[in-house]
Amino acid sequence: MEPFNDQGTDELLIWRAFKSGDEAAFGEMYRTQVQALLNYGNKINPDRQQVQDSIQDLFIELWNSRERLKDTTSIKFYLFRSLRNKLSKLSKPDHSFPLDNAYETVSDPSVxxxxxxxxxxxxxxxxxxxxxxxxxxxxxxxxxxxxxxxxxxxxxxxxxxxxxxxxxxxxxxxxxxxxxxxxxxxxxxxxxx
CATH class of the missing domain: 1.10.10.10 (Winged helix-like DNA-binding domain superfamily/Winged helix DNA-binding domain)
Known part of the structure; x- marks a missing residue:
């Protein structure tokens, strides 16, 4: 399979290619979504290692059950929902939701x-x-x-x-x-x- 470009990628085609066993499509899903999943997971669970393990488990489970999965037009949505479900089964969420680095200033303090x-x-x-x-x-x-x-x-x-x-x-x-x-x-x- 040819590499996917970031603009105009048809997620349904990537999803179907992944479901049929295309490793490049699976790698593209991981590459484009892993950082957003880490950021989101770390917001709802303070244990970074648990979040990383959950994401790894999520992708392993996806690969192993790919032939039984239904089609989706939003891979990001599917992965976020799956990660949230996986993390909420592991532990009670913290009562705070830190947004560190979300509101960084752009001023230059050295001036x-x-x-x-x-x-x-x-x-x-x-x-x-x-x-x-x-x-x-x-x-x-x-x-x-x-x-x-x-x-x-x-x-x-x-x-x-x-x-x-x-x-x-x-x-x-x-x-x-x-x-x-x-x-x-x-x-x-x-x-x-």
Missing amino acids: TFYFFDHEIESERIERLQKTILKLSRRQQEAINLRYFHDFNNEEIAEIMGLNYQSACKLIYSGLKFLKENVKLFTFIMLLFN
């Missing part, structure tokens, strides 16, 4: 002129991270899936084992809480600057 702006931006980022930690674990996970992994609400509902309306409410209430709290912080910062 003196930008130091003050950088400090304010760092305070805002720190405040946003603290506010995010006040969300429920499920709100954090839903927002992470929506804005950092580009899943739609229907896919989020299925990944998290919720109905569609519940997924929408989780995202809406989480964003509303963040918006209200970040606005308040911004207002306070303006008063003191």
Whole structure:
């Protein structure tokens, strides 16, 4: 089989090639999805080794049962849902959902002129991270899936084992809480600057 390109790849064709035993298709699935799976898995389970082992087990199970799998048009969605199910069977999830490195500043702290702006931006980022930690674990996970992994609400509902309306409410209430709290912080910062 010829190598797949990243743009315009028809996931159904890759999936079907994988199901028929094509090792290049299987390798392409792994190569394009493993980093996103590691990032997502580490957000819902603090044990990095357990996440890595679960991903390895997931791909071994996929290969061994490939002929019995149904078709999918979204490999990423299928893998995220499978990993979440696998990790939730292993342990109770942590009640926090760290988003470290999700909100890094782009300011250059070595430039003196930008130091003050950088400090304010760092305070805002720190405040946003603290506010995010006040969300429920499920709100954090839903927002992470929506804005950092580009899943739609229907896919989020299925990944998290919720109905569609519940997924929408989780995202809406989480964003509303963040918006209200970040606005308040911004207002306070303006008063003191």
